[in-house]
Amino acid sequence: MKKITLLRDFKEDNRISMDLYADFLSEGISKHYPDDYLVSEYFPKAPKYLSSFSDGSNTKMRALRYLSYPLQTKQLSQGIFHIIEHGYAHLLKEDNLRDKGIVTVHDLIPMMKWKGMIRGMKPGGKPSFSMYSLSFIENARKIIAISENTKKDLVNLLGLNPNKIDVIYYGVGSEFMPNREISKRELRQSLGLPNDTKLILITGQEQYKNHQACLQAMQIIEKKYNGHVQIVRLGKNNNHWQELKKDHDLENEIINIENLALSKVADLYNSVDILLFPSHYEGFGRPPIEAMACGLPVVCSNAASLPEVVGDAALVSQPNDYKQISENVLSILNNNDLGKDLIERGFKNVTRFSWTENIEKTINIYNQVLTNNQKKTKKIIFFQRKMDFYGSIELYFSGVRKFLPDNYNLRVFKSSFISKGFFKRIFNILEVYFQQSDINHITGDVHFLAYLLNKRKTILSIMDCGSVVHSKGLKRILFKLLWFTIPSKKVSAITVISEKTKNELISIIKYPPEKIHVIPVCLNTQFTYERKISFNKELPHIMHIGTTKNKNLSRVCQAIKGMNCHLEIIGDLSGTSELKQLEEYDISFSNSFALKQEELIEKYLQTDILIFVSTYEGFGVPIVEAQSMGIPVITSNLSPMIEVSGGSAVLVNPYDIDEITAAINKITIDDDYRNALIKDGLINARKYHPEKVTSMFEELYDQI
Secondary structure (H helix, E strand, O other), X not given: OEEEEEEOOOXXXXXXXXXXXXXXXXXXXXXXXXXXEXXXXXXXXXOHHHOOOOXXXXXXXXXXXXXXXXXXXXXXXXXEEEEOOHHXXXXXXXXXXXXXXXXXXXXXXXXXXXXXXXXXXXXXXXXXXXXXXXXXXXXXXXXXXXXXXXXXXXXXXXXXXXXXXXXXXXXXXXXXXXXXXXXXXHHHHHHOOOXXXXXXXXXXXXXXXXXXXXXXXXXXXXXXXXXXXXXXXXXXXXXXXXXXXXXXXOOOOOEEEOOOOHHHHHHHHHHOOEEEEOOOOOOOOHHHXXXXXXXXXXXXXXXOOHHXXXXXXXXXXXXXXXXXXXXXXXXXXXXXXXXXXXXXXXXHHHOOOOHHHHHHHHHHHHHHHHHOOOOOOEEEEEEEOOOOOOOHHHHHHHHHHHOOOOOEEEEEEEOOOOOOOHHHHHHHHHHHHOOOOOEXXXXXXXXXXXXXXXHHHEEEEEOOOHHHHOOOHHHHHHHHHHHHHHHHOOOOEEEEOOXXXXXXXHHHOOOOHHHXXXXXXXXXXXXXXXXXXXXXXXXXXXXXXOOOHHHOHHHHHXXXXXXXXXXXXXXXXXXXXXXXXXHHOOOOEEEEOOOOHHHHHHHHHOOOEEEEOOOOOXXXXXXXXXXXXXXXXXXXXXXXXXXXXXXXXXXXXXXXXXXXXXXXXXXXXXHHHHHHHHHHHHHHHHHHOHXXXXXXXXXXXXXX
């Protein structure tokens, strides 16, 4: 019989939802798999020396979580362990739990609030204790996320291996169903609710629940609805809520229910007319699903996990669009057929959220961990530069991480300071020394981080040698020494992204060629042809990426002078001579800088031609990105652009303005030529799929 131990929260933590989750797992596994699994639950106990502290006090809870609980788990050894809540992920630092642990992550709200990523919440201080727990989550053999959105947050914010994260939705409790036995009038009477008014339910007390938008919408609803309507709020009173009520002068009194037994929550859903849930952020979002199960129409936001949870069974809007929120509510109040349709769609949607299915999928994870328990785990830390935006290097290695097997524990460590100035760089060097792992991978542009790392365990990726190639005198000597010569002596292997870069590197430093591995840049799988728009022959949109001298924007401007087109420039134009040139030539253009990946993809969707006639590149990622989206490419007849484009782009002399002009005209006019470029480009882009590139890194990691 296979032994599973559920590691529960302290009862003093008062996390009711976590207790329910653990109860469902324990009861479900015992009921459906009694002969296969022996499920035990470990309830941590508060030691007597902490009895003087009141339950729920911060000091007591921190002592219990971070000091007492790890000591208590040292007695556990057999089977595998499931940590019910990610706030206890620090238990994975214990040797007896490491690599045998599974942890469920419900949300990353404290971290996201700290980083100012949740609208409606003011950024707070760094959640040091929460971050401490999360720092050990990489030690989990498997991670359960409660939504795809939570999985995305784990990958993007913590750099975790996506292949060790499984999404398992919550189930809906059997108590959430339409109450056929008791009328709505009787239910309202039992809850102390009025019978002669429409009731709109809002839940929660946290700021991100966005009750401000609810009250703003209510002011409009009161004026437009031909009848009585009131808000029922389920949640504790707090200062924030009191301030909101003062700021919004509503005619009808708001009904506040501070406490309600769980057994009565379904009665509340059955008593009201609409659930209003315009939250800014949810790890999952139980109330909309519970409401749907009870036959209640839902109006909610399209933020975070809510779109994937509610599907097409709710009326959605932007969280702060209170006018649209009010229209959505009014449309249900004024249209019985719409309300009935939403209820039916809600019933259908709820079937996706079953505790039976949750338990089946959880059992499957247990089996994977038990089967692969002897499989050696490798820990890799990716050291990244600090930047104001997500750059090409970061995109490259985010693609690599997505395809590494689940026995790789991954973590991303970003330097505290941008690589400028002597003392900031020294600090960056010192801090990475204390972050070392089984494999240390420096992912480019911060080569000096290798100075104090363990040589035998360290890999350095070099994107290009431009800092030396394009410099002279003392500057060249310093770059060569500090960025290439010294770092190369502190690593066991170097990766470069093209043969050209490898040849340049060999000419700069003395390093064994056999230890320099050419691994091309991989294409992010979000760049897909299916999303590309049709070609605009009347006013082609031409994209140019980069504004540094080697990107050759000046000659591009000269090439399109007088041409009927629009130029989209990605890069910082401020203070450049090209800005004046664009205005002088009267060129239609737009400019953006520091784009997120999704924003860059949207720019590609509006692009007809990519012009990438750079005079120097280490690789040329935009070539492959554009080809993968069905965009014809014009690029330089120089290495590595020749090799990267794979004979599937128009090659021009980057110094010949007439050649650039002729290439644009030929693509615009000649449909057959353009279509052939698109077809061949799609084939070429497949060579750079991250799965193929990742296998090359995996082979290298095996040698370390």
